[in-house]
Amino acid sequence: MGHEVFVYWPNILGYIRLVLIFTAWNAFNNPAVFFTSYSISVILDGLDGWTARRFSQTSRFGAWLDVVVDNLGRSMVWGQLYETLGTLVLAAGRLEGWASQ
Numbered sequence: 001m002g003h004e005v006f007v008y009w010p011n012i013l014g015y016i017r018l019v020l021i022f023t024a025w026n027a028f029n030n031p032a033v034f035f036t037s038y039s040i041s042v043i044l045d046g047l048d049g050w051t052a053r054r055f056s057q058t059s060r061f062g063a064w065l066d067v068v069v070d071n072l073g074r075s076m077v078w079g080q081l082y083e084t085l086g087t088l089v090l091a092a093g094r095l096e097g098w099a100s101q
Contacts, residue, residue, distance in 0.1 A: 008057035010048040014065040017041045017048075021073045028080045041073060 005011065020041040027033035048066060052058045 005057075005059045005061050008052070008059060008062060009055055010052035010057055011059075011062050011065055013044045013048040013051060014062070014069050017044050017069050018072070020044070021069065021076055024073075025076045025080070038073070038077070041069075045070065045073075 020037045024034045024037035024041065027037065045066070048062075052062055
């Protein structure tokens with residue numbers, strides 16, 4: 001893997017998504033900024049795979065970056081929701097575990 005993979009267009013979208021996720025995380029108490037940042041990140045998530053195939057810029061690094069950014073975004077949302085709605089999130093998790101037994 002050469003260094004050019006770090007500047008493939010889909011990976012640049014991944015870096016932008018990373019910035020948007022940290023922006024959303026810091027602005028969780030500002031609904032307009034949070035929703036806008038997180039929504040743009042989700043839209044770019046849909047575009048990075050298309051861009052990789054369209055420009056023949058697929059790579060193992062890009063696949064890894066996509067998964068890491070996806071997991072970070074979901075973890076950020078769940079972490080913030082836990083701080084806000086902790087008991088509700090815990091109760092829902094326990095109900096889910098109970099229902100699957």
